[in-house]
Amino acid sequence: MSAKTLRHLIVIGLIVLWELLPRTGLIPELFLPSLSSTLIAGWTDAAEYGHALAVTLYEVVVSMAFACGGGILLGAIVGSLPRPRVLIMPMVSSLYAVPLVILYPVFTVWLGIGSESKIAFASIYGFLPTMLATAAGIQTIDPQLLLAARSMGATLSQRLVRVIMPAAIPTVLSGLRVGGALVIVGVVVSEMLISSAGIGYLISRYRTILDSPHVFAGVLLVLFLAITFNAAIRWIERKAAIWQTGTRAGHANDEMASGAMQPAT
Amino acid sequence: MQPLANVTPLKPAARAGAIEVKNVGQVFRGRSQDVVALDDVSLEIKPGRFVVLVGPSGCGKSTLLMMMAGLRQQTTGTITISGAPILQPDPDRVGVVFQEASLFPWLTAEDNVEFPLALRGVPKAERRAKAQDALKLVGLEGFGKRHPHELSGGMKQRVSIARGLVQDPPVLLMDEPFAALDEQTRMTMGDELLRIWAATGKTVVFVTHSLTEAVYLADEVIVMSARPGRIVDHLQVQLPRPRTYEMLSGDAFGALRDRIWRHIRKSA
Numbered sequence: 358m359s360a361k362t363l364r365h366l367i368v369i370g371l372i373v374l375w376e377l378l379p380r381t382g383l384i385p386e387l388f389l390p391s392l393s394s395t396l397i398a399g400w401t402d403a404a405e406y407g408h409a410l411a412v413t414l415y416e417v418v419v420s421m422a423f424a425c426g427g428g429i430l431l432g433a434i435v436g437s438l439p440r441p442r443v444l445i446m447p448m449v450s451s452l453y454a455v456p457l458v459i460l461y462p463v464f465t466v467w468l469g470i471g472s473e474s475k476i477a478f479a480s481i482y483g484f485l486p487t488m489l490a491t492a493a494g495i496q497t498i499d500p501q502l503l504l505a506a507r508s509m510g511a512t513l514s515q516r517l518v519r520v521i522m523p524a525a526i527p528t529v530l531s532g533l534r535v536g537g538a539l540v541i542v543g544v545v546v547s548e549m550l551i552s553s554a555g556i557g558y559l560i561s562r563y564r565t566i567l568d569s570p571h572v573f574a575g576v577l578l579v580l581f582l583a584i585t586f587n588a589a590i591r592w593i594e595r596k597a598a599i600w601q602t603g604t605r606a607g608h609a610n611d612e613m614a615s616g617a618m619q620p621a622t
Numbered sequence: 623m624q625p626l627a628n629v630t631p632l633k634p635a636a637r638a639g640a641i642e643v644k645n646v647g648q649v650f651r652g653r654s655q656d657v658v659a660l661d662d663v664s665l666e667i668k669p670g671r672f673v674v675l676v677g678p679s680g681c682g683k684s685t686l687l688m689m690m691a692g693l694r695q696q697t698t699g700t701i702t703i704s705g706a707p708i709l710q711p712d713p714d715r716v717g718v719v720f721q722e723a724s725l726f727p728w729l730t731a732e733d734n735v736e737f738p739l740a741l742r743g744v745p746k747a748e749r750r751a752k753a754q755d756a757l758k759l760v761g762l763e764g765f766g767k768r769h770p771h772e773l774s775g776g777m778k779q780r781v782s783i784a785r786g787l788v789q790d791p792p793v794l795l796m797d798e799p800f801a802a803l804d805e806q807t808r809m810t811m812g813d814e815l816l817r818i819w820a821a822t823g824k825t826v827v828f829v830t831h832s833l834t835e836a837v838y839l840a841d842e843v844i845v846m847s848a849r850p851g852r853i854v855d856h857l858q859v860q861l862p863r864p865r866t867y868e869m870l871s872g873d874a875f876g877a878l879r880d881r882i883w884r885h886i887r888k889s890a
Contacts, residue, residue, distance in 0.1 A: 501720055508693055509711070515741055
């Protein structure tokens with residue numbers, strides 16, 4: 358049996374267990390509602406979940422634009438110029454170790470409990486790994502490649518577009534993968550803490566009234582969101598970094614990126 | 623090995639360029655004292671010659687090559703190629719071949735060869751045609767669609783040579799191009815390079831650590847010493863061409879190699 362079919366079997370087994378364990382009464386429905394009751398709860402309140410999903414998606418998309426755009430831009434500057442690197446990198450690295458969620462209450466004071474505070478928090482949350490990966494990606498470009506381009510008469514802008522950018526793509530994408538996952542975490546967590554809309558808000562509201570099927574319906578939606586995002590990034594990676602697939606380095610990167618995503622989700 | 627007489631030059635009016643290095647010096651400013659990397663180096667290379675630079679590590683042979691390529695500025699002196707001073711990289715006059723790692727891994731072999739043409743906005747069809755010619759010249763016809771990671775070390779270096787030749791520059795500079803290859807591939811690539819050189823008639827300046835490679839390939843060997851880097855000997859290799867494997871064990875070959883080795887041992 359191949360690893361892939363085995364993986365599929367494990368997932369199917371877990372889904373079956375999810376349905377069976379609560380039904381047989383081994384686990385109380387309060388702790389784990391069966392899959393069918395979760396789906397029914399989601400289906401009967403589809404409008405409510407749809408609205409919440411729209412709010413969350415909007416926040417995720419805007420935060421991702423800020424986190425990725427800002428992270429790539431600043432990462433490119435820090436990665437290519439030594440002066441800002443010496444100035445900024447130590448700060449960013451230590452900031453990375455701080456649990457940024459402590460900033461969220463401050464953001465709600467500044468920006469209110471609407472989407473703005475979520476976007477601000479999630480943007481900063483996802484910005485750091487994207488920036489660090491971009492800076493690392495640009496710093497680790499083989500100087501021989503730049504020298505070769507120069508010997509062929511490449512101007513500064515040609516070197517940027519034709520050498521630095523394509524060479525940095527794999528590292529930047531693995532940073533986006535981590536950064537994007539953190540954006541989703543940031544949005545959902547902040548919705549759960551203080552808010553008035555979104556999937557995180559629904560989860561936390563239904564939890565306070567002990568309505569487990571509705572809580573799990575929200576959890577399922579977030580899971581779906583994260584998996585879709587991951588699949589999208591993988592697809593882009595395959596398209597953009599075709600030269601890395603098939604090499605050992607490419608696989609190692611892949612493993613590392615998915616490994617690095619684990620603590621985030 | 624292929625007899626050279628059977629090789630028809632691809633370009634009938636092969637362009638070859640002269641190189642003139644006059645009183646070139648390079649000084650690195652250190653904290654306590656200045657380090658003289660090159661000290662008053664002068665040499666003249668006639669068009670179409672195959673010249674090899676050898677010397678111990680740190681003798682400045684790669685530095686000198688990078689100056690000829692316009693990738694580095696000398697502190698003093700001038701370098702002229704095809705009659706005009708070289709102040710910055712000029713792919714019209716000089717093609718450069720680096721060590722193995724310098725192919726762009728995200729481009730196919732033919733896109734790599736086309737790269738210098740694409741930089742100057744040469745139309746796609748013309749680019750493709752020139753790249754095909756260059757790949758054919760280095761014996762890689764039919765491998766154009768492969769990415770570097772799908773090619774062996776020797777094939778990658780052939781692509782690099784094709785890229786260096788695609789603009790038909792009169793001078794080809796090679797910085798230890800076979801250093802990363804295994805011994806057998808290295809020998810084969812040496813023969814291949816001589817075949818390509820005979821077919822195109824370029825002036826070649828080749829930097830290497832290997833004394834055998836130096837004598838085997840060269841018309842002239844320039845021996846440099848370290849700290850300060852200067853030229854200590856300039857040998858003419860009179861061995862007939864085509865060079866063959868049997869020459870390696872001959873007396874003439876051994877005598878030349880010994881002479882170079884004595885210089886290097888003295889300065890190292």
